[in-house]
Amino acid sequence: MSVQDRASAVSGARLASLAVPAIVFVAAMTAWEFAVRINGIPPYVLPGPLLVLKTLVADWEILAQSLLTTLITTLEGFIAAALGGIALALVFNQSRWLQWALFPYAVVLQVTPVIAIAPLLLIYLPQQTAVVVCAWIVGFFPVLSNTALGLNSVDRNLAGLFQLYGASRWQTLRYLKLPAALPYILGGLRIAGGLSLIGAVVAEIAAGSAGAGSGLAYRIAESGYRLNIPRMFAALVLLSVAGIVIYGLLALVSHLVLRRWHESALGKDN
Amino acid sequence: MSLPPSPVRAADIAVRLRAVTKVYESGVAALGPIDVAIGRGEFVSLLGPSGCGKSTALRLIAGLAGPSAGTVEIAAASSETHPGHRIGFVFQEPTLMPWTSVRDNVGLPLKLAHVTAAEARPRVDAALAQVGLADFADAFPRELSGGMKMRASLARALVTQPDILLMDEPFAALDEITRFRLNDDLLDLWRRLSMTVLFVTHSVFESVYLSQRVLVMTARPGRLSAEIAIEADVRDDAFRASPDYAAYCRRVSDALAPAYTGVLAL
Numbered sequence: 001m002s003v004q005d006r007a008s009a010v011s012g013a014r015l016a017s018l019a020v021p022a023i024v025f026v027a028a029m030t031a032w033e034f035a036v037r038i039n040g041i042p043p044y045v046l047p048g049p050l051l052v053l054k055t056l057v058a059d060w061e062i063l064a065q066s067l068l069t070t071l072i073t074t075l076e077g078f079i080a081a082a083l084g085g086i087a088l089a090l091v092f093n094q095s096r097w098l099q100w101a102l103f104p105y106a107v108v109l110q111v112t113p114v115i116a117i118a119p120l121l122l123i124y125l126p127q128q129t130a131v132v133v134c135a136w137i138v139g140f141f142p143v144l145s146n147t148a149l150g151l152n153s154v155d156r157n158l159a160g161l162f163q164l165y166g167a168s169r170w171q172t173l174r175y176l177k178l179p180a181a182l183p184y185i186l187g188g189l190r191i192a193g194g195l196s197l198i199g200a201v202v203a204e205i206a207a208g209s210a211g212a213g214s215g216l217a218y219r220i221a222e223s224g225y226r227l228n229i230p231r232m233f234a235a236l237v238l239l240s241v242a243g244i245v246i247y248g249l250l251a252l253v254s255h256l257v258l259r260r261w262h263e264s265a266l267g268k269d270n
Numbered sequence: 271m272s273l274p275p276s277p278v279r280a281a282d283i284a285v286r287l288r289a290v291t292k293v294y295e296s297g298v299a300a301l302g303p304i305d306v307a308i309g310r311g312e313f314v315s316l317l318g319p320s321g322c323g324k325s326t327a328l329r330l331i332a333g334l335a336g337p338s339a340g341t342v343e344i345a346a347a348s349s350e351t352h353p354g355h356r357i358g359f360v361f362q363e364p365t366l367m368p369w370t371s372v373r374d375n376v377g378l379p380l381k382l383a384h385v386t387a388a389e390a391r392p393r394v395d396a397a398l399a400q401v402g403l404a405d406f407a408d409a410f411p412r413e414l415s416g417g418m419k420m421r422a423s424l425a426r427a428l429v430t431q432p433d434i435l436l437m438d439e440p441f442a443a444l445d446e447i448t449r450f451r452l453n454d455d456l457l458d459l460w461r462r463l464s465m466t467v468l469f470v471t472h473s474v475f476e477s478v479y480l481s482q483r484v485l486v487m488t489a490r491p492g493r494l495s496a497e498i499a500i501e502a503d504v505r506d507d508a509f510r511a512s513p514d515y516a517a518y519c520r521r522v523s524d525a526l527a528p529a530y531t532g533v534l535a536l
Contacts, residue, residue: 157365160334164359165382165430175381179369260410261368 047230055230056237063219063231067238070200070215073128074246077135078196082189084136085143092144093151093177094169110141114199118206127207131215134203139192146188150181183262186254193246201239216242283345284310284434284466285331290340291491292326299491301326303340306485306494310345310433313460313467315477317522318487319529324470325362327492328436331468332359344434358427358465360437364419366411366426372398373407376425383430397429398422400459417448421455428459434466441476453480457505474526478518479505486525496525 029049035041036048043051056063088106092099114134121130154177162172204217214222216235223231258264291302301323308314316324329335330342344356366375374381376397380390398404401421411419420440427435441449457480460467471477477484478500486496500518502509509515 155365157361157363158367160329160332161359161361161365161378162382163334164332164357165379167382171382175378176367179367182369261370261412 052233056234073200080136081139085140089147131203135196135199138199139196142191143188150184282310286343293338315481323492358432362439364423397425401425
């Protein structure tokens with residue numbers, strides 16, 4: 001195969017990797033739409049994709065407001081998870097005693113289903129705070145464990161080099177451990193982004209209260225009670241898109257930060 | 271190039287190990303007891319089979335680990351010729367930070383010593399020029415070949431103008447031609463910078479070509495089994511092709527051979 005052939009084969013493969021899922025999507029939507037129409041399924045049981053789209057446009061004002069609410073909660077939870085997870089990992093890295101003292105409880109917080117914690121938080125905290133705390137609880141553990149792993153994955157010889165030149169703790173952290181942990185931290189953040197959205201949604205459903213500041217999850221619950229199934233689907237679509245966008249943004253950030261040096265961000269040719 | 275005569279006199283000792291042993295926490299005896307004296311400005315190779323503790327000896331001298339028994343003495347250098355950190359260390363792997371440029375990698379020891387960026391820059395440039403990497407200051411480590419990475423690693427060790435350079439099988443992973451060139455460049459630097467070099471290797475040929483003295487070690491726990499002075503003033507391709515060189519290699523090989531008895535699958 002000539003170089004040119006190979007290049008076109010590569011771009012062909014790339015095109016296919018985008019086209020194939022798109023074709024599957026269109027086919028599935030078409031099948032769904034026809035199944036609904038042919039069987040005469042009423043919209044309060046299963047709306048077709050066209051109706052969902054129509055609802056999305058018609059209810060855009062109210063849904064967009066809810067989307068914004070959920071996104072703000074997610075963002076707050078994510079930032080808290082990122083800062084909290086990284087900070088706790090740094091503390092653990094500097095003090096083995098604190099790690100022994102606290103790590104088991106971080107695990108407990110992680111393995112207890114957040115849906116079971118949310119009602120309790122709603123009793124003790126103002127609603128908006130409780131929702132953010134839920135987003136934080138699910139998001140912070142992957143950041144913590146990934147950062148901790150990264151901080152402990154420093155090349156032994158590089159660590160020896162820092163020791164040889166009498167580096168202080170702070171210098172070792174700043175110039176060696178943090179940069180070495182960066183790919184791991186970014187990996188943790190990528191997971192935490194999606195999880196923060198899940199945490200926010202879970203807490204909103206548990207809170208279940210109405211008002212101007214109610215999020216998409218509340219809209220889903222509310223529409224369910226009112227048998228407004230098309231709006232349920234429309235809200236669900238928005239949540240999925242939000243999740244994809246969050247993941248995509250974090251993946252992009254990760255790529256841009258690591259592209260000059262880390263294996264994960266380098267092309268196969270390099 | 272010409273080598274100065276080997277200058278081991280009591281007053282001129284740069285590194286001295288006295289009855290040094292190293293036993294790991296696991297109970298494995300890694301090294302010694304071993305006595306070594308290395309003269310100021312000398313180029314000495316430490317030659318031995320894998321796992322004989324020669325790297326351990328280097329780490330003890332660098333202060334990266336403490337001896338289980340015995341003492342490690344590093345003589346104070348004259349601060350006029352070697353104002354910075356006294357020991358430079360080159361690992362078997364280039365051991366560069368992949369996330370930053372060659373310039374930042376080479377400048378690391380200065381940064382850790384709180385040398386200002388403005389003051390560090392010319393020194394980094396000088397170190398890069400010494401190893402022939404002046405044009406690659408802004409490259410990232412992954413953009414360099416194996417030999418160039420090793421040069422960057424060497425530049426980092428030289429940037430503090432050390433009086434003792436410790437090298438742990440630095441060229442073992444390189445191809446023959448690259449290794450020959452680096453050997454010649456290293457000898458050139460050693461002569462110009464008047465450093466003491468302790469060079470760990472498992473290559474008989476490399477040790478004979480480079481050093482004034484070859485210290486041969488036994489299998490683990492490593493002890494000195496022979497000390498062979500290489501009395502050749504000029505080291506170049508002609509030396510490599512000379513009967514003297516072949517004879518030295520034969521002597522060193524013979525001294526090394528007992529270390530391999532009882533080792534399987536050779």
